[in-house]
Amino acid sequence: MQFTAELRFDDGVLEREFTLGEIPGILWTPGSASASAPAPLILIGHPGGMRRMYPRLAARARHAAAEGYAGATIELPGSGDRPRSAVAEEARADLRRALQAGEPVADEIVDRLVLPLVEQAVPEWRATLDALQSLPEIGGPVGYSGGVIAIGVRLAVVEPRISAALLFAGSFVPRAMFEEARQVTIPLQVLLQWDDEGNDRQMALDLFDAFGSKEKTLHANMGGHTGVPHFEGDEASRFFARHLK
Amino acid sequence: MQFTAELRFDDGVLEREFTLGEIPGILWTPGSASASAPAPLILIGHPGGMRRMYPRLAARARHAAAEGYAGATIELPGSGDRPRSAVAEEARADLRRALQAGEPVADEIVDRLVLPLVEQAVPEWRATLDALQSLPEIGGPVGYSGGVIAIGVRLAVVEPRISAALLFAGSFVPRAMFEEARQVTIPLQVLLQWDDEGNDRQMALDLFDAFGSKEKTLHANMGGHTGVPHFEGDEASRFFARHLK
Secondary structure, eight states: OEEEEEEEOTTSOEEEEEEETTEEEEEEEOOGGGTTSOEEEEEEEOSSOTTTTHHHHHHHHHHHHHTTOEEEEEOOTTSTTSOOOHHHHHHHHHHHHHHHTTOOOOHHHHHHHHHHHHHHHHHHHHHHHHHHHTSTTEEEEEEEEESOHHHHHHHHHHOTTEEEEEEEOOSOOOGGGHHHHHTOOSOEEEEEETTOTTSOHHHHHHHHHHOOOSSEEEEEESSOTTOOOTHHHHHHHHHHHHHHO | OEEEEEEEOTTSOEEEEEEETTEEEEEEEOOGGGTTSOEEEEEEEOSSOTTTTHHHHHHHHHHHHHTTOEEEEEOOTTSTTSOOOHHHHHHHHHHHHHHHTTOOOOHHHHHHHHHHHHHHHHHHHHHHHHHHHTSTTEEEEEEEEESOHHHHHHHHHHOTTEEEEEEEOOSOOOGGGHHHHHTOOSOEEEEEETTOTTSOHHHHHHHHHHOOOSSEEEEEESSOTTOOOTHHHHHHHHHHHHHHO
């Protein structure tokens, strides 16, 4: 892991860009006041396109840093400056066509789009976690927050270092992964936008039902994909405070 | 409204029992530190049996009082020391039989049990609100919290003084009232226990969908009717803080 640029915000938060092999990422650590002890880490997911998502990612990370967490994100395979996948691009176009036509989204489109992404992204997030945990400023439990929900599901199953996950039911999950959802046992908070144009409400409710976790909470709010209410930021902080501290 | 007994807790909260005609009730007002200005009021619902429910009601009221709210509750028609209704008792027995047998609950049972209760209880809560608002220690916006959800729905429609409602999807709602739900426009937070043995999950989700409010949030948690997680008490406070302050 190589740090390539750094920036200190007025609130003391240190933002550092890094690369892990070919993968670009960003790490935010709390300001000096709270940085005496190693900070628990939240992995900050996104739908792909880290630069495009930067303002929202930085806002989430600085919100978390104010509560004493480090935050980190990496670019997804096939997004941003990373090489495109022809299979994924075609599947994404098929998905967009189905949604625009108001048609049900065929399972095989979701499979083509999401399964290879999960297969590639999850080991990358785990390698990032290895690298981050070797830093003296990172320590303690790890949370995962947001992004492509199928990646969050797989990480919650295979990565024992993740203690709690906040999942955003804002993208399709391959049917084959519902079995995996039953194997999730860590505490979950699941966000659902009731009229999300990029998801299927019943599928999201079925997925919530499938999770094996004893402690899981669904927060459903009105509006479309980008309409998550501002107060859910604080709700996320409180969820992680219950489970990472 | 006549006050019949009073008790001052260590935290300064004043609890007063009252009667409004034949109806017994309890009023909690914040301690002297926060009592300089009139306190916004939260009407505290329950399933009937105010004495039996007292420990939980007092805990909710004192939690709210710590945040600066007055709280009040009244006994429901046919519960506690109030005269029983033969129709309601029979309907309740029919409901219990259906639930114990694992059968679907017929709409007509729900109608017999809930519709007369709503018809009688809602004017009583409104008369209580009249009386409470004439007290100098009560002022500002009014919230409604918990209890029989059909009563909360009707109150949210007909009582313009209620600015926000926290509803507990823990009891059946007559089908005829789904149309009424569409007329609700105030901010709502709806609590759902995912495996509530006294409710139907899909009915609760349909009801949440039906509410006309632009701002409505569903909090679904694992477990049965009495398993609402402790942290939802704080979530309730924050909901009312957003809308009653």
